[in-house]
Amino acid sequence: MTTYDLIFYLFAAVTLISAFFVVTNRNIVHAAFYLLFTLFGIAGIYVMLGSDFVAIVQLIVYVGGILILLLFGVMLTNKITNVDIKTGTIHALPASIVMGLFAGALGAAVFNTNWKVVELTSAEASTTGLGVMLVNEYALIFELLGILLLIALIGAASMARR
């Protein structure tokens, strides 16, 4: 087992264990805090796969943005307005059937795919290539996504003003 493997398993363990706690924890603020470790572990795995830009965007968007927003929402509703958020289990049977089917489909996809095996090389910076592709081959999609985000922003602002 090389150092690379060791670090990979470390990040994988962090991700899986904290994800387990996110799902099972009864306290919703605790669950949100455990999500920090899950997102961090996933960013680590992206780095191990050599996609540095995706890892950092993962940190900026999920840890710096969505997680903080989630924490704000949970804290404000939970502590200040004294509304109980339900964290119990409901519809256990249909949920486990659907999840079992989904897990089966995922497992089948994982085990039946003919994975391409590439030799381990030292990772190269992916930002320049990504930027060139975004403004050349995928320029239209990139611009459309930009407009979509802008519309979402304006919508959020106008809803907040009401």
Added chain:
Amino acid sequence: MMYDWLYNATGSEVIAAIIQSLMPLFLFLLPFALFAVLLERKVSGHMQDRLGPMRVGYHGLLQTIADIIKLIQKEDIIAASNDKKFFNLSPLIVFIGSYAAFAAIPFSGAFLGSNIDLGIIYIVAVTGIVVAGILMGGWASNNKYSLLGAMRSAAQIISYEIPTLLVVVTVIMITGTMNLYTMSEWQTEHFWNWLILGGPVFGIQKILLIPLMIVSFLIIFLSTLAEVNRTPFDIPEAESELVSGYHTEYSGMKFAIFFLAEYANMFAISVIVSALFLGGFQSPIGYVGNLFGLPWLIPFEQFFWFAFKGIFFVFVQMWLRWTLPRFRVDQLMAFCWKYLIPFSFVILLIVGLITVL
């Protein structure tokens, strides 16, 4: 480079990496924090026509060491209604977030934690972990002042991240790199090559850039100042309203870790701003090592300039803290959204035009 030397000396990648990642903490950050705490007290004292600490050592030089010894002896108080697990975890996460930024900061030509291409963006990303840690501490303290302080702190950091990032994007457009080492190299040799004075390319572009860059420098300095919650932006720990914000409930070494993280953050933003606009570790007037043909001297000189610029801006932050009163919450938000963000957007557009033409 330091890593190669360590690798040859120890013969193991892992040991070399561990030693290298601990070096900034033990050789630089801890002595710096000891010095900076004393400096803060001395600066505040002299600004208010007092002497500051005078008793321990010559003019109070050993005061911080005595304080640290006292803090180590203190009882670690955890109140019964604190959320114990996250209460203990929070100082650690805050410190990890602020120390992780040092991985991409070039200390000198010979010492750089990781020469990743995304340097400055990586630093912005790991700062997000600090916000989560602060919220965790404020919530786990189970104290309304702590929670309010943490909320204010998080809201402030998120708002002021926007002007910071806009200025960073402007700088990236001019230099064409996100790597802080390459950025510092780009502004090498003389102080008129610094980005605040238009960068090393002479011509019409330099003249056009000078006023824009001075305004950008002010914007990023103010917004990063707000991100580390220093006066005049210190409403998260406003003593007169909130006791001391998100670390009200912490005592002993946990409080010391929060304090260390704050000073580490202050130094980190100082060196990031100087790496973006003031040439980072590069000397403003050329190197003594080049003059006398002593190449081994240059990394040490670079480290001197790095520390000098960093500590100078830390001093400016203290100077502001003991000069200016605190903003009100609405003034704080208005300053960010109505002044800093529009200005940085306009500069971003103009600089975009200049670099295209």
